[in-house]
Amino acid sequence: MNGPKMNGAESLVRTLVASGVEVCFTNPGTSEMHFVAALDHVEGMRCVLGLFEGVVTGMADGYARMADKPASTLLHLGPGLGNGIANLHNAKKAFTPIVNIVGEHATYHIKYDAPLTSDIEGIARPVSGWVKTSGSAKDVAADGAAAVAASMGPPGQIATLILPANTAWDESDGPAAPVAPAARPGPDANAVKAAAEALMSGKETLIHMTGDALRADLLEIAGRIQTKTGCRLSCMTSNGRWQRGAGRVAIERIQYPVDIALKQLESVKNLVLLGTKVPVAFFAYPDKPSVLIPDGCNVVELADIADDHRAVLTALCDELDAWGCEPKLQEAKKPDLITGGAITPDSVAAALGRFIPENAIIADESVTSGRGFMPYTQGSAPHDWLSLTGGAIGIGMPYATGAAIACPDRKVICTEGDGSGMYTLQALWTQAREGCDVVNVIFANRSYAILRHELTNVGALNPGRKAIDMLTLDRPALDWVALAKGMGVDGVRVDDADGFNKALARAVEEPGPHLIEAVM
Amino acid sequence: MNGPKMNGAESLVRTLVASGVEVCFTNPGTSEMHFVAALDHVEGMRCVLGLFEGVVTGMADGYARMADKPASTLLHLGPGLGNGIANLHNAKKAFTPIVNIVGEHATYHIKYDAPLTSDIEGIARPVSGWVKTSGSAKDVAADGAAAVAASMGPPGQIATLILPANTAWDESDGPAAPVAPAARPGPDANAVKAAAEALMSGKETLIHMTGDALRADLLEIAGRIQTKTGCRLSCMTSNGRWQRGAGRVAIERIQYPVDIALKQLESVKNLVLLGTKVPVAFFAYPDKPSVLIPDGCNVVELADIADDHRAVLTALCDELDAWGCEPKLQEAKKPDLITGGAITPDSVAAALGRFIPENAIIADESVTSGRGFMPYTQGSAPHDWLSLTGGAIGIGMPYATGAAIACPDRKVICTEGDGSGMYTLQALWTQAREGCDVVNVIFANRSYAILRHELTNVGALNPGRKAIDMLTLDRPALDWVALAKGMGVDGVRVDDADGFNKALARAVEEPGPHLIEAVM
Incomplete structure (x- = not known):
């Protein structure tokens, strides 16, 4: 190599930056110290510390959903990666691109089975689409470029690069050139034809979407098709990112409760x-079906998640000659506040619908309390809605934080259950450190409320004290204002609808972070 | 089957209870609801809820280290297990028996790839010595009995039983009979002879021990051998459980810093x-060796961790005819308090050495601040010392909690770094709920102090702001008293040695839980 010497860690950091990776969410340990040192003196990579790895991976997910490109994470060997698994699972199900850099013992040290030795590749594989352990400092840069490309898929996925300490500190051959990700496949002509036929059949047809089909401009194309054909449009219960609100094409969300979803889908003839x-x-229940569409429903697979959804919708719009049909856009319509009395899911939803500011990001993890949010927020100011895609609770405050890092000029509202929030409450500290403009709304129902329902759903009736104790958080009650204070975030507790309405209105106006504990 | 109908979940709970498993540390979800219902109406299993799975697995580790038998955990599918991986890694390295019960989708539902679907066996395998997915409700009870036996090893290990929801709710054939664990191998006569020869060689010989060789009665046998032969006795840096203090045979701990460990071992001729x-x-460093014993040191493998250490030490004592040699017992000797001025590692160690009550349990995770604890506590009241065996930080407060559940009549003192404590702070809530008699001492040095040293150790000199930021917790400073209050635990902040001494003296006298934030 020409020029000054450069170790493997620095060659990797320079490669990541050249590949467009601008943020590293970190929780490093000893084996990552050379990478930390390289981050320190290479320009172009913002470093954001999380005090727990589940926060780190959840932030990376939220960041990439909003930035449309991967962040890197820096994690400490197998246990550090292990702590990040749950939110990587959510990211995997959202098809979010993430590049994990995981430290490992020096290659020659692994055989001694020191305390932190573990099967890192084994831990990575269940959540990663791409896993590699670098063999030498000469390989690290090229492996890094390959990891970034792999993370972009299509579809987006988790790429985990494991970096033995000596591959970081030994001499490299310098940075590697970025690798272009694979192209997204275009429309399949037969599938487009089959979809068009279904849509023109005169029978009830539903286009069921997720991924970037839920961006405003693609929804507008779907809206033209809807106007042309009279079809219904829906999205999954949980989607990586969904653009909605006033001025956008509103679509249905297929709901989580099986009985409601069955009703939503019972009349569909073409899907x-x-x-x-x-x-x-979401789960199997005794005596309820797994598949939610009716018998005999005709299914047309128009496009895979990996495909170029813009090109597919364009081709379908061409096929239907629907470009001249104006999409029906959601009118601006903010709900009235519900005042007086206790905080209820409806009063919260009304306040949210009223106060969501223009271009806000809703990072939602209000598993139980938030089910009624959709109708109240359909005509709110336009916003992006992020959901719990993998069902691994504990992503709300982390992905709110990552979204705020990606979009510092946008307000983030995190709607969070108290049970879910406790898994990754350390995210509040990063919000305070980084000055993230996030309003964290904690629904303090003081229980795993969803499980109270589920205990009945699975047929376990008349639970006793021991079961109830495992589903309640009220002995002792969590004090979220104290928890927030402990991490440098201002909080307020409210226990009636008027108090909540006022607190939300104020928090939306003031730069964050803030926390509102809504006692329900 | 005869008698009333019994579902798979109940057959499993009854089998676990019959197999001697008395505690279930839980963080359940929907797929575990039948198991929760069974726990509810079967007598004999105490249920302890943790608000994060790393707390659950760390509690199970601390419990089993003190109870000498496995607890069960109840975890929610792959992500729930994932959150428990880091402390399962520590338990694995401590050879702690744990039986994980992990929920899974109903067998017929897995193929639909619902959001929570993941490769649970893949997530389990890196930390588990035994993994099985039950195939039907008829198998669950026998699988449970096999899991308990597998967890006992020898040596102890993690047994993970994955329970598809329908194997819990379908009809079973009733409970299964307990399975006896495999016997621990006895002494190898040739190894005993070789060890005796080394010990009688007149050259410096070190017996290096861990596992139950560190129990008081076995240490006494080692002490007789020491008196007979003049050998040295040592244990690992981190051990699952080490009985020490006044009236016991004191042994050396091989230290974490490589340079100190090399000095401790440089004169050893027989190991x-x-x-x-x-x-x-613990880690490799550029230009430092991985193996810490001197070239030419003669190594005798006397016993594996799985072997019956009592039988092995007995055989060695026989071989050496050492039963008549009195072991040298540690005299009672409490250090003087260090008063005036700031809190220092020495002042804390002196206070700890002075105030450790009779028969206390020290659950130590004071990675940096606690290195000097050993000399100050060697002559304290007799106690059990638990250490971070796998290097996965975030076990301190969880294993303190589990130890308190196992030993409700003993005081537990958790010595915890602020960085480490933040990974699993939710343990404080369980301490409050269960009324655990734990004093949590948080060393608030407001940094990942160990990494400040390590950054220098790996040769990364003159770190800049970005690197320092990734290793410090002072922006904002954590307020541990507020965090504890948020979870129902009384806390106090002290910032000078006198204040700390007084706070520790008081907390040791009063039933817990308590938290002391020691600002350093």
Whole structure:
């Protein structure tokens, strides 16, 4: 190599920056110290510390959903990666690109089975689409460029690069050139034809979408098709990112409760899948079906999640000659506040619908309390809605934080259950450190409320004290204002609807972070 | 089957209870609801809820280290297990028996790839010695009995039983009979002879021990051998459980810093391994060795961790005819308090040494601040010392909690770094709920102090702001008293040695839980 010497860590950091990776969410340990040192003196990579790895991976997910490009994470060997698994699972199900850099013992040290030795590749594989352990400092840069490309898929996925300490500190051959990600496949002509036929059949047809089909401009194309054909449009219960609100094409969300979802789908004769699969129940229940569409429903697989949804919708719009049909856009319509009395899911939803500011990001993890949010917020100021895609609770405050890092000029509102929030409450500290403009709304129902329902759903009736104790958080009650204070975030507790309405209105106006504990 | 109908979940709970499993540390979800219902109406299993799975697995580790038998955990599918991986890694390295019960989708539902679907066996395998997915409700009870036996090893290990929801709710054939664990191998006569020869060689000989060789009665046998032969006795840097203090045989701990460990071992001519391996560096460092014993040191593998250490030490004592040699017992000797001025590692160690009550349990995770604890506590009241065996930080407060559940009549003192404590702070809530008699001492040095040293150790000199920021917790400073209050635990902040001494003296006298934030 020419020029000054450069170790493997620095060659990797320079490669990541050249590949467009601008943020590293970190929770480093000893084996990552050379990488930390390289981050320190290479320009172009912002470093954001999380005090727990589940916060780190959740931030990376939220960041990439909003930035449309991967962040890197820096994690400490197998246990550090292990702590990040749950939110990587959510990111995997959202098809979010993430590049994990995971430290490992020096190659020659692994055989001694020191305390931190573990099967890092084994831990990575269940959540990663791409896993590699660098063999030498000479390989690290090229491996890094390959990892970034792999993370972009299509579709987006988790790429985990494991970096033995000596590959970081030994001499490299310098940075590697960026690798272009694979192109997204275009429309399949037969599938487009089949979808068009279904849509023109005169029978009830539903286009069921996710991925970037839920961006405002693609929804507008779907809206033209809807106007032309009279079809219904829906998205999954949980989607990586969904642009909605006033001025956008409103679509239905297939709901989580099986009985409601069955009702939503019972009249559908043609189901057109755009990046989705046939809707199934989140969990199996005795005596309830797994598959939620009616018998005999005709299914057309229009596009895979990996495909170029813009090109697919364009081709379908061409086929239907629908460009002249104006999409029906959601009118601006903010709900009235519900005042007086206790905080209820409806009063919260009304306040949210009223106060969501222009271009806000809703990072939602209000598993139980938030089910009624959709109708109240449909005509709110336009916003992006992020959902819990993998069902691994504990992503709300982390992905709110990552979204705020990606979009510092946009307000983020995190709607969070108290049970879910406790898994990754350390995110509040990063919000305070980085000055993230996030309003964290904690629904303090003081229980795993969803499980109270589920205990009945699975047929376990008349639970006793021991079961109830495992589903309640009220002994002792969590004090979220104290928890927030402990991490440098201002909080307020409210226990009636008027108090909540006022607190939300104020928090939306003031730069964050803030926390509102809504006692329900 | 005869008698009333019983579902798979109940057959499993009854089998676990019959197999001697008395506690279930839980963080359940929907797929575990039948198991929760069964726990509810079967007598004999105490249920302890943790608000994060790393707390659950760390509690199970602390419980089993003190109870000498496995607890069960109840975890929610792959992500729930993932959150528990880091502390399962520590338990694995401590050879702690744990039986994980992990929920899974109903067998017929897995193929639909619902959001929570993941490769649970893949996530389990890196930390588990035994993994099985039950195939039907008829198998669950026998699988449960096999899991308990597998967890007992020898040596102890993690047994993970994955329970598809329908195997819990379908009809079973009733409970299964307990399965006896495999016997621990007895002494190898040739190894005993070789060890005896080394010990009688007149050259410096070190018996390096871990596992139950560190229980008081076994240490007494080692002490007789020491008196007979003049050998040295040592244990690993981190051991699952070490009985020490006044009236016990004191042994050396091989230290974490490589340079100190090399000095401790440089004169050793014969190394006798009792449940240990040849000491190696915790991490590799450029220009430092991985193996810490001198060239030419004669190594005798006396016993594996799985072997019956009592029988092995007995055989060695026989071989050496050492039963008549009195072991040298540690005299009672409490250090003087260090008063005036700031809180320092020495002032804390002196206070700890002075105030450790009779028969206390020290759950130590004071990675940096606690290195000097050993000399100050050697002559304290007799106690059990638990250490971070796998290097996955975030076990301190969880294993303190589990130890308190196992030993409700003993005081537990958790010595915890602020950085480490933040990974699993939710343990404080369980301490409050269960009324655990734990004093949590948080060393608030407001940094990942160990990494400040390590950054220098790996040769990364003159770190800049970006690197320092990734290793410090002072922007904002954590307020541990507020965090504890948020979870129902009384806390106090002290910032000088006198204040700390008084706070510790008081907390040791009063039933817990308590938290002391020691600002350093």
